[in-house]
Amino acid sequence: MVKEKKPLKGKIPSRRKFFKTAAATGAAATAAVAMPNLALGGGHTTLKMQAAWPSGANIFFEMAGDYAKMVDQMSGGTLKIDLQPVGAVVKTSEIGQAVSSGVLDMGHWVTAYWYGKNPAASLFGTGPSYGMSSQEVMGWMEYGGGRALYEETLAKVGFDYVGFFHMPMPAQPFGWFKKNVTKVSDVKGMKYRTVGLATNVLTAMGMVVRQLPGGEIQPAMKTGLIDAAEFNNPTSDSQFGMQDVSKHYHLGSFHQSQEMFEIPINKKSYNNLSPAHQAILKNAAYAANTDNYFKALVRYSADLSKLMNEHKVNVYQTSDAILSEQLKGWDKVVGDFSGKDPFFKKIIDSQKAYAKRVMKYLLMNQPNYKLAYENEFGPIAKVKI
Known part of the structure; x- marks a missing residue:
């Protein structure tokens, strides 16, 4: 690193000092x-x-x-x-x-x-x-x-x-589909975009997964290269223009929940x-x-509101049937990778030990926030935002 030098206080440097400084x-x-x-x-x-x-x-x-x-x-x-x-x-x-x-x-x-x-x-x-x-x-x-x-x-x-x-x-949406999907059979065989270990999890569910960069998702769905896709959140998804290729948006998923x-x-x-x-x-x-x-x-909730009200997008919570199948997919993927790679298993074991202790406290300590929300605003599925 080059350190700052203190300024000379009215002194004229000697010839030797001048060349020494120049060399430095x-x-x-x-x-x-x-x-x-x-x-x-x-x-x-x-x-x-x-x-x-x-x-x-x-x-x-x-x-x-x-x-x-x-x-x-x-x-x-x-x-x-x-x-x-x-x-x-x-x-x-x-x-x-x-x-x-x-x-x-x-x-x-x-x-x-x-x-x-x-x-x-x-x-x-x-x-x-x-x-x-x-x-x-x-x-x-x-x-x-x-x-x-x-x-x-x-x-x-x-x-x-x-x-x-x-x-x-926040947990990433299950994504954009050509119709409302509620059963595992609804998504089997679908050509779907995601990344990371989620590719293995959803493949285990019977989906045909393709990994694409964010900028290619909307065009791929428009041309039929894929049938459904996720990226990350209502703001990013709307910036990609996903509302122009689908009107069915499923929130909340375990494929990439963190x-x-x-x-x-x-x-x-x-x-x-x-x-x-x-x-x-x-x-x-x-x-x-x-x-x-x-x-x-703030931004995700505001853009979800725009998707619903301005672009007439139908928004759903991903069904428990699909979520349960995702968890089964995770069990299979984690088991397969852990069986082949002791280091992978070492990380998983560390996460499990942390989650078992910390989440017991957190889940038992948290009140039912949905109950409080619906006490004020009514059933969540019917709330207009």
């Missing part, structure tokens, strides 16, 4: 060329981050920007993030390797996007629930032994980065930062965690 400056310039993404100067550092999301009207790119703003504000402008959209430097699937090698300093995506390198990646965001939501999975990450297992998984796939997480996503953003940071870039800047990158993720969740609840 040249060495610093050489170091900057060797690490092009880490822009240094005047006590300021800029890190290049590429997201897996397009710029413009995209709430995920906006949330990545929220994190970048928090880093800027918390550092007093001395640490900045140059946020780039999907494809600006590398393809989405290449973000992890690009961060590891130093082509990028940082990324913004989800662990399911490197599921192809090791299925265990999906357990840090899109794994089985065991009663946990994203909030509890993030609790397991930080206080239940999950972080050490995550770092072990990174090492197994050859990723050389430090990772932080933010934004505990997920969060991963922020990978190149280890060399991270280690070259001051302890204060390292702490800011970590704690800004915690701050964005809360802020993004609050924003999501």
Whole structure:
């Protein structure tokens, strides 16, 4: 790192000092060329981050920007993030390797996007629930032994980065269908889009699963390449224009009932930062965690209302019959992978132990919030929003 030098107080440097300073400056310039993404100067550092999301009207790119703003504000402008959209430097699937090698300093995506390198990646965001939501999975990450297992998984796939997480996503919808589906037989044989371990779970249910990037989902459904699809939430789904290809939207599903953003940071870039800047990158993720969740609840509910009232989309809760079959699918997938991979089983065992204790307390302690809601507004299915 290049440290700021104190200004000379009215003194004229000697010839020897002048050349000594010039040599030091040249060495610093050489170091900057060797690490092009880490822009240094005047006590300021800029890190290049590429997201897996397009710029413009995209709430995920906006949330990545929220994190970048928090880093800027918390550092007093001395640490900045140059946020780039999907494809600006590398393809989405290449973000992890690009961060590891130093082509990028940082990324913004989800662990399911490197599921192809090791299925265990999906357990840090899109794994089985065991009663946990994203909030509890993030609790397991930080206080239940999950972080050490995550770092072990990174090492197994050859990723050389430090990772932080933010934004505990609400359960993802089962998605968009050409009709209301209530029975398992209604979805068998359907060509369906999802990612991560959810592909295995829904395949076990008899669905024909295809993994497609977010931007390809709506066109694929429009042309009939797929019959049904999920992405993430009412805001993102409406931004993709899913309401133009389907009028049947099923909320709440166990195929991806918990997920969060991963922020990978190149280890060399991270280690070259001051302890204060390292702490800011970590704690800004915690701050964005809360802020993004609050924003999501407001925006997702408002956009669900628009889908229902302006676009005449029929919204349903996914049936218990389908949810139960999803859980059976998870049991099969977890059993198959655990039987083949002791490390996968090690992560699952850790999650189960955490969920068994924490969720017993949480589920027994939580009152029936639906009862309170319906006491005020009436049956939830009939409430107009």
